[in-house]
Amino acid sequence: MLKKIIFAILGIVIVFAGVTLYFTMSAKTKQPKAQQQNFKIDEDKAIKNLSTAVTFKTISQEKEKDINYEYFKEFQQFLKDTYPEIYKQLEYKEINDYSMIFKWSGKDSSKKPIGLTSHYDVVPVAKGTEVKWQEDAFSGAVDEKYIWGRGTLDDKVGVIGTLEAVDYLLKEGFVPPQDLYLFFGHDEENGGDAGAAEITKYFKNNMIQFEYIMDEGGAIVNNMVPGVEDPVGVIGVAEKGSATIMLSVEGSGGHSSQPKNKTTIGRLSAAIAALEEQQFTASIAGPTKELFEYTAPEMSFGYKYVFENQWLFKPIIKKILLGKPATAAVTRTTIAPTIFKAGDKGNILPEFAEAQINIRVMPGDTFNSLKKQVNAIIDDKHVKVTITGNEASAVSSSTSRGFKMIQQAAINTNDQTIIAPYIMIGASDSKHYSKISDDAYRFLPIEMEDDGLERMHGTNERVEKVAYMKAIQFYIDLMKQ
Template identity: 55%
Template sequence: MKKRKLVMGTFGGLLLLFGAVTGFQTLTLESRQPAAKPTSVEIDKDKALQHLSEAITYQTISYEDRTKFDFSEFDRFIEFLQNSYPSIHEELALERINNYALLYKWEGTDSSLNPIGLTSHYDVVPVLKGTEENWEQEPFSGTVTEDAIWGRGTLDDKIGVIGIMEAVEYLIQEGYQPKRDMYFMFGFDEEIGGEEGAKAIAETLKNRGIRFDFVMDEGGAIVENMVPGVSQPVGVVGVSEKGSATVELTIEGSGGHSSQPKDQTNIGRIAKAISKLEETQFHAELRGPGEDLFEFVAPEMNLGMKYVFANKAIFKPVIEHILLQEPASAALIRTTIAPTIFQAGEQSNVLPEKATAIINLRLMPGDSLEEVKSFIEKTIDDKQISVSISGSEATKVSSVDGWEFSTIQQAARNVYGNAVIAPYLMVAGSDAKHYDDVSNNTYRFLPVQITAEDLNRMHGTNEHVSIDNYLNSIKFYAELIKEANK
């Protein structure tokens, strides 16, 4: 009995100690959000709306087949910029690279400081044929209603180009002069990879020895109900992009009549390989930008969730299990596998001699193409299936602890005072990756507060942005320029 009491007492003491330590961790968790300093930027609303509205009317569409580009529309758009922003074109140097990539330089007063770059793109995706009648407003009308601007590019990404131009024009007219050189870089083929736009701009700057402290492009946004336990909107700033790879699984062998099939057919073996990959999956781990996201939002969570994330070292397996339950959160902690194309057979009574499957993968930072291929070969364990891989690895991970990230945080908080601004891992692609070689840090953030439905409209039907969001984006860019030059 005494021994039992001793064991129970020891257990109770350990439990009490555990509660004290974890409770202390929770209660002492400090916010990583800078205090908001409400913006004093005042925008000429009517003129700003007129400019974005007109910008949407130019059909600067990117096509995979570059011969389909209507460059007269791109010429008209550039002429529109020159007419709409006279102060910029008097004060800043403009260089056109590959005719349509635009590079503006605003010279600062201190040449010893590294420059800052803001980049966006003015090309847009086509409107899917047959969907035109589903639009509430014409897709290239630039219609301004009581509360929104409509059309292709309002969210992706003419809002970025026009938002930056409006902010710079405003600051020049206010007599503002930056300390460091500022570069504004606008691509014209981002939607098909940015090879002749952003990549060419970056190569030009690299050849001139230009090195940025940071470059900021489109990417994350401010979203409500994004993180469990956080009631405020959360603005996510991409500090890295996942890599994108295409894997092809191929098997060839004898076909024959379907009346006498082998126990394992070509289709069956490829299907089995895919099944193994989906069952196994890549290792999931809360690390890197995904972990950083929760480091920044944990102090803003309700008490229960804060307790879990404040003691992440203890509850990490539980957190990872929870994150794996939803595709969006699972993508933050592992390389993803998405079979997208299956090709085999031409006739219902003939066994195909060849079967092929295409798999799209999005790679976590740190997972190399070679390692991914090796994992796939080991998992499918079928030497008759050939595995080929092509694509790009994840971009470098930018700092979340330096002044560069806190500058973006501060600018966002100055405009969206109740938002929690945090880093995250971007699962899509952007032009930012092209600037990795010329910048110490590359960030991805579209300064608007949007819904999940808005995200679906970016490349879909009824793309539009609220007037408030658009005006706030201009204020953000003005605040960012000022914060970066303090």
């Protein structure tokens, strides 16, 4: 009898090992083969043009009255002077004075057009950090390795990289197979309401629907996915929504010498502590699931074994991802308390207290479902909950022609890179443009330094010259497809 039990257990182990190893070893790559391209770009000219573009202080200040739009006009004139053939051969239109649309007529205008978009406004330099910059933030300084300054990553590099590619192709006599639009917003850093939103209205009014649009977003990053040694380039097929949860409590005040057991501040603090302790439900679904479907076949064996058998190891995978803020953010709607207001005198109990919590909303989560979760977690009827803002964008296809074109161009110019879809945790102008396109993709074709993402809105923003030149090659390759 004992032998039968042992053999039965061994049989189960063998079957289990066989099934899991089969799933591991039979995983097929989702990466196309690189096709070598040879575009002879004038590197000195391209670097000079980005360097000069950085010197225009096109800063989106928080208050409209503080924005100096003279710099925006000067930047527009710089583009006209630098790329005369583009203005001569493409149709040009300004939207709301400072945003720009170019139409490049293709061979077959009956097909849905393609849109390539970037923005040229930049964030200000944080006060007190100016002395920490190795080069002035608006110098456009160039050394042996880098181009320095605001916009070299976010996102004048996208504007100039695209225009350099178009200028190159025009001189080759190239005509795109379908209409190609370039549009550049001027207020993305402030939400895009005057730029991208108005550009969207223009296309809607003219009944123009795009096959796909590519905006800034994911980039090529090292050490992003566990078990993958090569850089991973991530294409945002969706972006999380940005919303605000307001928690408020009203109660009786009085002198601080006779406090009740639960004050307004105490109730509100307990509510926030409960939310931070429990968090919203995490799941490996949608774009996050697709990210690992694309990267798992490229992982080292141990990680590959785990990620190719999600049906078995999902709890372990979830624990790994929740271990770091960056990976936790792609599995759930996040909670970030940012503002707390209560009281105005040291010896008086406040009658009213409120807190503001910024949440980044995952696709599939609605404000109604989130509000129910918040009330259940807090479990205090005295705490009033309201949610306002934007829910997540629609999820674009990772099997469409557009996605495959972007993936192919990225691999052609960065042949040791793994390209995969993902959920973008920040916001971009695509939240507007997705309304006029079958699919919206978010990808900046730049291989980042290890701390590149921190530099984007931080100190010492810069781009490697090699990475910038590869970005131009990417845009040429994409347009030629």
